[in-house]
Amino acid sequence: MRVHIRPYFIILALTLFVSSACKTFEVKNVNYGQQIESVLSPNAKGEVHDSRYSLSFNILPFQYQETQDSSAVSVREVRLIRNNAGLYFITADGFSNVYVMEPINNGLKLKKKIQVSDQGLIAPAFNMRNPYIELVDKETAQTFTLNENGIHKKPEVKS
Amino acid sequence: MRVSLQYIFITFIALFVVTSTTAQQSDFEIKQEFENRYASIDSSITNADNIRKIDSVLLEIDKLALDFMNNASLLDDALYPKSYSTAIAELKENSRNAEHKLLIIENQAERLSILSNEVSQYKSEIGSLVKRSDSLRLAIANSQDSERKLSNLVADYRKSVEQRDEFIFDIVDTLFVTYKALNPNAVRELARQGNKGSISDNESPLAVISSIINQNIETLQVNDESLTTDDYLRMYALQKKVSNVWNQVGDNLVNIYGGSKKEAWKQDITADLDKWRASSSYAMWTSLGDYMEHQNVSLAAFDNNNSFFAALDSFVVSATKESGDTILKNDSYKEFKSFKEMWSAKIKNDWNKYLIEGDVLTIPQMASIDSKLNDWGDESRPISTGFLILLGFSLIVLTLLIITIIWRRTGVKE
Numbered sequence: 377m378r379v380h381i382r383p384y385f386i387i388l389a390l391t392l393f394v395s396s397a398c399k400t401f402e403v404k405n406v407n408y409g410q411q412i413e414s415v416l417s418p419n420a421k422g423e424v425h426d427s428r429y430s431l432s433f434n435i436l437p438f439q440y441q442e443t444q445d446s447s448a449v450s451v452r453e454v455r456l457i458r459n460n461a462g463l464y465f466i467t468a469d470g471f472s473n474v475y476v477m478e479p480i481n482n483g484l485k486l487k488k489k490i491q492v493s494d495q496g497l498i499a500p501a502f503n504m505r506n507p508y509i510e511l512v513d514k515e516t517a518q519t520f521t522l523n524e525n526g527i528h529k530k531p532e533v534k535s
Numbered sequence: 536m537r538v539s540l541q542y543i544f545i546t547f548i549a550l551f552v553v554t555s556t557t558a559q560q561s562d563f564e565i566k567q568e569f570e571n572r573y574a575s576i577d578s579s580i581t582n583a584d585n586i587r588k589i590d591s592v593l594l595e596i597d598k599l600a601l602d603f604m605n606n607a608s609l610l611d612d613a614l615y616p617k618s619y620s621t622a623i624a625e626l627k628e629n630s631r632n633a634e635h636k637l638l639i640i641e642n643q644a645e646r647l648s649i650l651s652n653e654v655s656q657y658k659s660e661i662g663s664l665v666k667r668s669d670s671l672r673l674a675i676a677n678s679q680d681s682e683r684k685l686s687n688l689v690a691d692y693r694k695s696v697e698q699r700d701e702f703i704f705d706i707v708d709t710l711f712v713t714y715k716a717l718n719p720n721a722v723r724e725l726a727r728q729g730n731k732g733s734i735s736d737n738e739s740p741l742a743v744i745s746s747i748i749n750q751n752i753e754t755l756q757v758n759d760e761s762l763t764t765d766d767y768l769r770m771y772a773l774q775k776k777v778s779n780v781w782n783q784v785g786d787n788l789v790n791i792y793g794g795s796k797k798e799a800w801k802q803d804i805t806a807d808l809d810k811w812r813a814s815s816s817y818a819m820w821t822s823l824g825d826y827m828e829h830q831n832v833s834l835a836a837f838d839n840n841n842s843f844f845a846a847l848d849s850f851v852v853s854a855t856k857e858s859g860d861t862i863l864k865n866d867s868y869k870e871f872k873s874f875k876e877m878w879s880a881k882i883k884n885d886w887n888k889y890l891i892e893g894d895v896l897t898i899p900q901m902a903s904i905d906s907k908l909n910d911w912g913d914e915s916r917p918i919s920t921g922f923l924i925l926l927g928f929s930l931i932v933l934t935l936l937i938i939t940i941i942w943r944r945t946g947v948k949e
Contacts, residue, residue, distance in 0.1 A: 413561070413562065413563050501561030502561070502563075514564075
């Protein structure tokens with residue numbers, strides 16, 4: 377019995393070629409990091425718009441998470457920064473948490489809720505401190521070093 | 536060893552304090568602080584009104600650059616599309632431009648101060664010329680002297696008015712050259728200096744212009760028979776010139792010297808200029824009409840540039856046609872010669888400057904009359920005597936020739 381090797385070999389080569397062509401095109405090592413936070417004021421509907429990075433969303437769902445009330449906008453300024461991995465760190469005055477949000481199709485999905493205060497932050501601000509995000513409460517002089525998994529370092533209080 | 540340990544400890548504490556101070560500040564605040572100081576310096580540049588202020592602004596820029604040098608990289612991101620270095624460079628460039636402008640303004644202020652002194656001298660000079668003209672006019676009116684003496688007085692008076700007008704032409708030129716070139720910043724700065732009372736109301740260029748206009752209106756209202764068409768043409772041209780200059784530099788003058796009465800100055804001078812235009816225009820066109828009549832040039836009625844040109848044009852065209860229709864052209868040629876002489880010697884020579892300046896006749900209009908005048912000359916030129924002698928001689932020769940031929944034929948037949 378004679379085995380026909382050549383046709384099998386051709387079919388195998390074609391299959392390999394087609395499968396490699398269909399593989400998803402990807403670029404690695406993209407840095408999404410925002411070097412400076414965006415400070416956004418919500419309108420009456422709770423919408424914020426970052427004109428530099430062209431991002432818009434509504435703060436009321438975050439406010440509801442914090443206060444269980446989204447009937448009126450109580451947030452004065454929304455603080456937002458994006459880390460190198462592309463995750464958004466969002467907080468605001470009066471919030472007790474920092475929300476680490478992952479961009480999804482037409483939305484933001486909670487990846488981690490980091491509690492940073494019991495009473496609520498008074499004057500929060502984010503700084504990019506590669507590869508971490510630094511959270512400063514300018515009023516209490518507390519600083520937190522954060523990443524997407526939570527607080528990297530215990531809060532420090534500077535005098 | 537103990538000393539060096541102390542140094543290490545102090546350095547450590549100092550580093551800790553510095554680190555803790557910077558750690559409490561948000562990057563966003565650094566950006567805001569930079570932007571606020573940038574805006575404040577930028578506004579200081581805009582509002583700087585002398586070179587010393589710009590010098591202190593330059594020091595502030597250096598301090599800003601130094602204070603934020605350590606945050607340059609952060610600011611490069613935060614100020615996008617600007618950067619730390621372009622922002623500092625922009626401030627420096629703005630201050631250099633402001634310095635350049637202020638230097639020009641300070642030079643202009645100096646020049647204007649000199650000019651104001653000149654204007655003040657002009658004013659007293661005009662005053663004495665006006666006084667002299669007035670006293671001559673009075674002398675003429677009251678004169679019981681001989682005709683020869685009176686004619687000398689009239690000549691002196693006309694000369695005096697002419698000197699005054701020429702003087703005003705010069706002042707107006709100076710005002711125009713000086714104030715036309717001013718940019719809005721210079722006008723603002725000079726207005727600020729004017730408000731400090733550096734120039735008195737009576738000696739400001741506005742007062743000089745106002746007195747020039749009023750003196751001229753007075754001269755025209757006297758309706759003096761001593762003045763001739765030459766004088767009225769000059770006065771009309773002067774009025775046109777002052778009006779043109781006022782239209783171009785009036786706003787600057789009012790802004791600089793008007794003080795709290797800007798609108799009043801503007802309205803008064805504009806109203807006086809209208810009066811002057813009306814009286815000088817009436818006097819000039821009437822006098823020009825009388826002059827033409829006196830020269831036996833019968834023109835259709837005119838009282839402006841277009842009607843005057845149309846009247847001249849129509850006169851020359853119909854005279855040309857009449858000459859073409861006439862066989863014996865002696866009279867027609869005489870009329871042409873007389874008009875041509877007046878046109879060349881008086882209109883194009885003596886009056887040329889004021890005709891053009893006052894827009895009584897434009898250069899193209901004069902060229903058109905010139906060309907039609909040549910046609911008139913050609914049409915009116917009489918046949919020359921030499922040609923007539925030649926024609927007569929030819930006729931005699933022709934007659935003799937005919938007689939000879941007839942005589943010969945008669946002789947042959949016999």
